[in-house]
Amino acid sequence: MAALARLGLADDRVQSLVGELNGILEHMDVLQQVDIGGASLDPDATHGMRMRDDVPNPIVLSRAREEFAPSMRDGFFLVPRLATHGTAESADDEGDE
Amino acid sequence: MSDSLLLSRSVAEVAADIASGRLPRDAALDASLAVMESANAGPGGLNAVLWSDAEGARAGVAALTLNPEQRLAGIAVAVKDNIATRTMPTTCGSKILEGYVSPFEATVIARLRAAGAVIPMKTNMDEFAMGSSTENSAYGVTRHPMDHTRVPGGSSGGSAAVVAAGVTRIALGSETGGSVRQPAAFCGIVGVKPTYGRVSRHGLVAFASSLDQVGVFGTTVDDAALGLQVIAGVDPLDSTTLDVPVADYRAARGATGDQPLAGVVIGRPVEYFPESLDPRMRALLDRSADHLRALGAEVRDVSLPHTSLAIPVYYIVAPAEASSNLARFDGVRYGLRVEGDGLRGMYEATRSQGFGPEVTRRILLGTYVLSAGYYDAYYKRAMAVRRLIADDFTKVFAGGVHVLLTPTTPSTAFVAGSRSDPYEMYMSDIFTATANLAGVPAMSQPIGRIDGLPVGGQLLASHFDEATMFRVGYALERALGTEAHT
Numbered sequence: 001m002a003a004l005a006r007l008g009l010a011d012d013r014v015q016s017l018v019g020e021l022n023g024i025l026e027h028m029d030v031l032q033q034v035d036i037g038g039a040s041l042d043p044d045a046t047h048g049m050r051m052r053d054d055v056p057n058p059i060v061l062s063r064a065r066e067e068f069a070p071s072m073r074d075g076f077f078l079v080p081r082l083a084t085h086g087t088a089e090s091a092d093d094e095g096d097e
Numbered sequence: 098m099s100d101s102l103l104l105s106r107s108v109a110e111v112a113a114d115i116a117s118g119r120l121p122r123d124a125a126l127d128a129s130l131a132v133m134e135s136a137n138a139g140p141g142g143l144n145a146v147l148w149s150d151a152e153g154a155r156a157g158v159a160a161l162t163l164n165p166e167q168r169l170a171g172i173a174v175a176v177k178d179n180i181a182t183r184t185m186p187t188t189c190g191s192k193i194l195e196g197y198v199s200p201f202e203a204t205v206i207a208r209l210r211a212a213g214a215v216i217p218m219k220t221n222m223d224e225f226a227m228g229s230s231t232e233n234s235a236y237g238v239t240r241h242p243m244d245h246t247r248v249p250g251g252s253s254g255g256s257a258a259v260v261a262a263g264v265t266r267i268a269l270g271s272e273t274g275g276s277v278r279q280p281a282a283f284c285g286i287v288g289v290k291p292t293y294g295r296v297s298r299h300g301l302v303a304f305a306s307s308l309d310q311v312g313v314f315g316t317t318v319d320d321a322a323l324g325l326q327v328i329a330g331v332d333p334l335d336s337t338t339l340d341v342p343v344a345d346y347r348a349a350r351g352a353t354g355d356q357p358l359a360g361v362v363i364g365r366p367v368e369y370f371p372e373s374l375d376p377r378m379r380a381l382l383d384r385s386a387d388h389l390r391a392l393g394a395e396v397r398d399v400s401l402p403h404t405s406l407a408i409p410v411y412y413i414v415a416p417a418e419a420s421s422n423l424a425r426f427d428g429v430r431y432g433l434r435v436e437g438d439g440l441r442g443m444y445e446a447t448r449s450q451g452f453g454p455e456v457t458r459r460i461l462l463g464t465y466v467l468s469a470g471y472y473d474a475y476y477k478r479a480m481a482v483r484r485l486i487a488d489d490f491t492k493v494f495a496g497g498v499h500v501l502l503t504p505t506t507p508s509t510a511f512v513a514g515s516r517s518d519p520y521e522m523y524m525s526d527i528f529t530a531t532a533n534l535a536g537v538p539a540m541s542q543p544i545g546r547i548d549g550l551p552v553g554g555q556l557l558a559s560h561f562d563e564a565t566m567f568r569v570g571y572a573l574e575r576a577l578g579t580e581a582h583t
Contacts, residue, residue, distance in 0.1 A: 005448075005460050006424070008445030017457070017461060021465065024523075028479075032478070036485070038485065052336075
């Protein structure tokens, strides 16, 4: 479990954690006795919550798009020319376009 | 005017005086900074304030363009350390985020600033909001302002202690299972958890995304209502906020007449008044119910039959979500990095040294209940029972009840270090976690004392009906008068 959670734990800590977690999980066993037949898992059931319309909204950025790139032209990010589209020398000559 | 006298007036009055020029623009901030000093709210004292920025706050006040629309003109607001600010660190009380300064600010911070408020301090908390005592912070325990041997509650214990000590009259906290209401009850102040979707979570560091909400502390009901009024509302940066009109939460503040609660039905869920409840706490709740009746409300017993299952459900759902949300803290993108054997070794070394014991415990618990073979038995079943808990509330409110009255906590503030068993600590949330699971609004307000320690009464309402909750809160506060604090 620690490996799944990407936690490096010393052996002695593992032993104490096993005891603590087992103790906590014992209290969860009560849920196995509950009749959940009446619990609707229908995703459309709102259970009193109001839901917004399921329509796409524009993605609002917390910072202006221009702040993410050093330079832009005509609404597009300017990036270094790919090496496959010319020699490295010519790419350097032509700048970051 | 002395600092304490200025801070004895409501936020609305002081802000109006500053906005109109009747008070100097820096009067409220100076008072808060002076009390922060005299109350010894920082490290070595209450340890409620982790980071402060007096200079930045003074510059903020100086730069204000005052106008009467600013409801928090010149008011200092303390903010829990898991809400993103550009001017101070945002560490979530964790070593793994030590020194981290967010490149952006939370929507709630932007709204406070737009209303004329300044943020001079960030407050201590249980690491990643996991705890009920503010003993789990990597930066030390926060002390109860009235009794330093006791805890202020948690996880927003720093914000509660700051308001209770008179440093600020409004503070922000966050709620996942009661982390505003429980410390508010322990410290004798007002704490509000809004409806899920009422306040933007953009910039609130995620713990359990389906439960988290930003909450508000206030010295009085009016301070808390004003604070919520400013931060509430839909936000395009948080798709779980809803475009529901924000009511005037302060509409009932001046309600006069003998029967201001005529037509209001108050429910007392029998499950919140078990035989084991301290009889002195029961008596204080009875006194509050008597006041509400005298104000014209009908008080009736109701049942929320799945209440006792809230803690087992909460401690499956919240750790499950936390184990996913906290996966991002791996030494690559934020804060602490501890080198290890290869990339995986670095992840494991960083996380094991960066997270404290309670966070480690909950990440493991969450990983376990989501793992193949246990998912159906734990997580899926917990989600089904969560629906039953939510349905309990829906049925009671559909039955004509407007507001529920319960104790906020099963005990008063306990002695620091006295609860070493994790599950015993989890039971501190037994009366509060239900509101988070169901998404309904709830608040705690002082209703009296036991052995000199504050007791909170909890009011819960149906989704987006904070206005009725505040209406009852205002009336109860006025009726109790000094009884609320004696």
